[in-house]
Amino acid sequence: MTGTPGKSTLSYFTWAFAFTAIGLALGGFLGWQTTGTFQGTATIFFICCVLAVLEISLSFDNAIVNANKLKSMTPEWQHRFLTWGIIIAVFGMRIVFPLLIVVIAAKIGPWQALVMAASQPAEYARIMNEAHLPIAAFGGTFLMMVGLTYFFDQEKDVHWVRWIEEQASRYSSIRGIEVAVVLTTVLAFSRLLDEAEQQMFVNSAIFGLLTFLLVEVIGGFLDHRQQALDAAAKGGFGAFLYLEVLDASFSFDGVIGAFALTQNLFVIAIGLGIGAMYVRSMTIMLVERGTLAQYRYLEHGAFYAILILSVIMYVQTLTHIPEVITGLGGAGLIGISLWSSIRWNRRNPDGVPDGMAAQNL
Numbered sequence: 041m042t043g044t045p046g047k048s049t050l051s052y053f054t055w056a057f058a059f060t061a062i063g064l065a066l067g068g069f070l071g072w073q074t075t076g077t078f079q080g081t082a083t084i085f086f087i088c089c090v091l092a093v094l095e096i097s098l099s100f101d102n103a104i105v106n107a108n109k110l111k112s113m114t115p116e117w118q119h120r121f122l123t124w125g126i127i128i129a130v131f132g133m134r135i136v137f138p139l140l141i142v143v144i145a146a147k148i149g150p151w152q153a154l155v156m157a158a159s160q161p162a163e164y165a166r167i168m169n170e171a172h173l174p175i176a177a178f179g180g181t182f183l184m185m186v187g188l189t190y191f192f193d194q195e196k197d198v199h200w201v202r203w204i205e206e207q208a209s210r211y212s213s214i215r216g217i218e219v220a221v222v223l224t225t226v227l228a229f230s231r232l233l234d235e236a237e238q239q240m241f242v243n244s245a246i247f248g249l250l251t252f253l254l255v256e257v258i259g260g261f262l263d264h265r266q267q268a269l270d271a272a273a274k275g276g277f278g279a280f281l282y283l284e285v286l287d288a289s290f291s292f293d294g295v296i297g298a299f300a301l302t303q304n305l306f307v308i309a310i311g312l313g314i315g316a317m318y319v320r321s322m323t324i325m326l327v328e329r330g331t332l333a334q335y336r337y338l339e340h341g342a343f344y345a346i347l348i349l350s351v352i353m354y355v356q357t358l359t360h361i362p363e364v365i366t367g368l369g370g371a372g373l374i375g376i377s378l379w380s381s382i383r384w385n386r387r388n389p390d391g392v393p394d395g396m397a398a399q400n401l
């Protein structure tokens with residue numbers, strides 16, 4: 041994917057702006073239909089806006105990680121991720137996923153779950169909240185594996201927080217060290233839960249770990265076959281599958297947290313869907329402008345944010361953590377990494393020779 045000469049920053053968000061206008065109009069219409077008052081309509085309109093901001097703040101690090109993976113994908117698969125992927129992200133994770141949770145938990149059909157969401161929002165929200173523990177264990181484990189795999193890399197020679205990252209790179213030759221760290225963390229957190237919840241937490245975490253490993257195996261196998269058939273096919277379906285599962289893991293926290301603001305599934309879908317469009321637009325901008333190459337520590341900040349989010353998801357099985365803290369924490373780390381990158385660029389205007397490790401601040 042190559043950048044368009046002279047393309048302004050705002051032009052990357054054209055579709056996001058259009059989706060925002062349509063989404064907020066639908067939110068206003070839904071508010072009037074359900075409340076019949078201007079105050080009720082304004083309230084739902086405001087909730088849609090807050091949910092969009094919440095999604096952007098929680099998923100900004102996702103945009104950076106997506107951009108990093110998209111660099112290695114062919115233009116065809118980049119386009120598929122940015123088109124098919126947004127349909128899966130908005131429709132699949134914001135509507136189908138919450139419905140499936142209720143279908144499984146309440147043992148009812150999809151249509152009955154949809155009717156419950158429309159006519160019994162309080163009961164629907166209760167079932168979703170009760171499913172928070174296994175969702176947090178699954179998503180937290182998957183995200184922790186994503187973050188640790190980035191830092192436990194022998195070939196990684198650019199370090200931001202040197203005393204941590206050099207040690208991780210040094211011990212990355214130990215086979216399965218990421219899995220050992222994750223399982224140790226899972227067992228430690230499970231000890232803090234009630235006996236009735238321990239087994240559910242561990243089982244869900246193991247499924248999250250297996251999902252990560254399975255996606256890695258399938259992705260590697262498919263991409264290897266594509267590469268054998270055509271050298272230009274690197275980063276095809278395997279990378280696409282990885283990004284979709286990663287997107288889903290990032291979405292878990294936002295979807296569950298949204299029920300703290302509203303119990304209306306359709307309002308949640310509108311608000312989070314708007315946010316997802318902006319995340320996709322940021323991903324495109326990062327790839328086309330080569331922002332990750334320009335700011336050498338930006339990617340580090342995103343993966344640190346992922347690790348912190350994974351721990352927060354574990355902690356949320358014990359106590360509630362406001363979503364604003366989660367979002368601001370990740371955004372803060374990315375902001376610090378951006379500031380560090382700008383400082384490094386000013387001190388090293390000509391860069392450094394290939395293979396030389398970056399200086400630590």
